[in-house]
Amino acid sequence: MPELPEVEIVKRSLLNKVKNQKISKVNVYNRNLRFKVENEFEKFTKNQKIINVSRKSKYIIFHFTNQKYIVVHLGMSGTLHLLNKDGSNKFTNLSFYSSKFLPKNHNHIEFYFSKFKLVYNDPRRFGYFKLIKSKDELNDFFKPFYPEALDNKFNILYIKKKLKNKSKNIKNFLLDQNFVSGIGNIYASEILYYCKINPKKKGGKLNLNDMNNIVKFTKIILKKAIRKGGSTIRDFKNTKGLHGNYQKEFRVYNRTDLKCPRSKCIGFIKKIIINNRSTFYCHKCQK
Numbered sequence: 001m002p003e004l005p006e007v008e009i010v011k012r013s014l015l016n017k018v019k020n021q022k023i024s025k026v027n028v029y030n031r032n033l034r035f036k037v038e039n040e041f042e043k044f045t046k047n048q049k050i051i052n053v054s055r056k057s058k059y060i061i062f063h064f065t066n067q068k069y070i071v072v073h074l075g076m077s078g079t080l081h082l083l084n085k086d087g088s089n090k091f092t093n094l095s096f097y098s099s100k101f102l103p104k105n106h107n108h109i110e111f112y113f114s115k116f117k118l119v120y121n122d123p124r125r126f127g128y129f130k131l132i133k134s135k136d137e138l139n140d141f142f143k144p145f146y147p148e149a150l151d152n153k154f155n156i157l158y159i160k161k162k163l164k165n166k167s168k169n170i171k172n173f174l175l176d177q178n179f180v181s182g183i184g185n186i187y188a189s190e191i192l193y194y195c196k197i198n199p200k201k202k203g204g205k206l207n208l209n210d211m212n213n214i215v216k217f218t219k220i221i222l223k224k225a226i227r228k229g230g231s232t233i234r235d236f237k238n239t240k241g242l243h244g245n246y247q248k249e250f251r252v253y254n255r256t257d258l259k260c261p262r263s264k265c266i267g268f269i270k271k272i273i274i275n276n277r278s279t280f281y282c283h284k285c286q287k
Contacts (some may be wrong), residue, residue, distance in 0.1 A: 004058060008055055016092060018082075026112070028042060059073050109129065150277065159215065166202065167195075170192065171200070188279075192286065195213040260284060262282070
């Protein structure tokens with residue numbers, strides 16, 4: 001699943017292409033995504049001008065005039081493809097795959113603009129599109145996801161209050177979008193490695209230094225991942241068809257049985273399952 005850095009890369013790429021562009025037509029080929037695409041979707045979006053594209057947590061937000069919005073979650077395998085028309089009126093790929101051609105299957109929604117189209121492709125259909133009809137409705141939608149990992153309000157005072165006397169392990173806290181939004185399984189493992197915190201450690205057992213490190217390294221790692229173009233594990237590529245590069249920086253994720261990269265540590269990377277999610281950590285230096 002794309003995490004905050006990958007969704008940010010997608011958002012920036014889309015913004016450069018679709019801002020101030022008008023949707024001339026929308027085709028919905030399959031409404032059965034994670035949540036059913038609403039029957040009014042085509043009417044809601046047709047002839048709308050996109051005035052901005054933003055991101056909140058792992059969601060992409062298309063801003064229309066008159067305070068109307070579409071909120072998009074890519075799910076596990078969803079991708080958005082920007083495709084230009086060439087002289088022969090065919091579409092050529094500008095987007096996430098190295099192939100020159102858009103996959104023939106699993107194209108569920110197409111947005112047509114004057115010179116290009118935007119295609120939503122999702123083999124597993126865990127993504128979804130939600131129509132938002134006012135600014136207040138948009139704010140209400142995101143209330144449960146506050147604060148975001150890069151927000152200044154995600155700070156040591158906030159963490160101290162939320163973790164006090166809690167028995168839930170810190171790995172699950174980092175994945176809980178009602179605790180902090182935008183962190184997924186990859187970056188949770190990496191953050192805890194840099195903090196030298198065992199992912200099974202109870203939230204209520206963290207000291208102030210632990211909490212300070214979580215805030216510090218969360219922001220450092222996510223910002224660096226954005227600069228590196230995100231992390232490519234299987235599916236993710238940017239809108240130029242290029243893989244992200246942050247996976248080259250991984251210290252523990254998907255590195256089972258390799259030696260801990262800390263120079264003075266004699267430990268090895270272990271893989272365990274926490275709440276049905278693969279979790280990677282050094283069994284020596286993460287206490």
